Amino acid sequence: MSPTLSSQLTVSGPIDLSGYDSRATTGFDGKKADAKKALARLGDELGDLQEKLFAAGRTGSRSTRVLVVLQGMDTSGKGGIVRHVAGLADPQGLAITSFKSPTPAELKHDFLWRVRKALPEPGMIGIFDRSHYEDVLIGRVRELASPQELERRYDAINAFEQKFTDSGGVLVKCFLHITKDDQKDRLAARLDDPTKYWKYSPGDLDERELWSDYQEAYEIALERCGEAAPWHLVPSGRKWYRNWAVATLLLEQLRALDLDWPAPDFDVAAEKKRLARM
């Protein structure tokens, strides 16, 4: 039996991001064209398992829920994964949250307050496009929090994630790894294409100037916050691999849940008779 992709992409302990190839295709045996076909096949199985998960949530037969956390530098492909991977699933069973700068109302609460509210209900697959990790990433790089508060947050994140997994939550944490050069190419592509201007903001370059600070903040977050659920480092220099990999990580978790159709909580024969008379 081949090792799971999850085990191959999991990172733990001290991490040096510069040592990872963003264009690796770990666990995938093939090229771009094969990946698109493979993704479509994964989609069929994903759709089937998602419906079983949704059915379990709807009938209350189990309280399992799944949360995919997407983190990565600008242009690493968080939006692309929502489109191409989440797009394989039934929108009815998806809960997508895109976290922006906190509003004044959100800032009045602890950083996890808005995250708790966005957790998926039983039966749902939640997708976080950015997440509570921003509070130890931009929070650290832009010094929005004191060193003491940052220390508290790593622990608070671990406790929060542990509580989620203890209560039937399944976490799939993906760090979409690109290099500074990958980002340059993608930002240039946005500036070259009027249909992509809307994805660009001059603020993107302000953040880019702090590239190495962000890499360091990611290294710390990945090392400190793998207790309740592991971090996956997803090489994201090739979009087709990145999409296949995240779909596969999600699918592996769904498979491991041993989902089945809920048993009826009513008398099937009696209901058939009743319907026949109506």
Add this chain to the structure above:
Amino acid sequence: MSPTLSSQLTVSGPIDLSGYDSRATTGFDGKKADAKKALARLGDELGDLQEKLFAAGRTGSRSTRVLVVLQGMDTSGKGGIVRHVAGLADPQGLAITSFKSPTPAELKHDFLWRVRKALPEPGMIGIFDRSHYEDVLIGRVRELASPQELERRYDAINAFEQKFTDSGGVLVKCFLHITKDDQKDRLAARLDDPTKYWKYSPGDLDERELWSDYQEAYEIALERCGEAAPWHLVPSGRKWYRNWAVATLLLEQLRALDLDWPAPDFDVAAEKKRLARM
């Protein structure tokens, strides 16, 4: 130029639902296999227009938002439309709300309170699987509201919808029309298939016993609440037609918006130079 599907399916004035064929294929020239192909083609255009709508919302260049309201008897296909029609779109730009029985907290407020909170943001396509109309449907049939309160609600709905459309909202209201026999077949299919038991509840038959009351309540709601945006009666005895029709109704509205990519609000050449140096 052929008439829009919207104009062909719009109903107004007093309505007798028993006069409508649930298996009609109004506006579609072809058979089941053709409809599947046609739906995939619509999906490409839908995806393109949805991205432009989303871009406009993201950049703030316009405040347009779209809301598809799905109403119909059990098994009429509200969930199927979310899967097959909304599934054509990028999940990032969708906001799907499935309205259940109001919670005690919701019951403390006016019936439109929870609906207002669920309205799509600019750039988004909202889908309501059931809606504020339940409050004049089950509300009427089950006598959950007084006759005076029901009267007030029709007017309140018209005012609410008018306010939404006045503020850049586009409403696509779809009544999924099936017959009592259509429903019998579909409920029987659910009771014959263990993978569909979860969609069934004995309460479905309690509602079915009130079929003619519900038809009457729909007739009144469709007649009374077409002021701000018309009701479409979508023949839904054939699932493939129903899916094609709702996708087409949505697409016609998106086309009419004359969407385009937002102009950049930054100096493209200056940003290119800045990026080149980094």
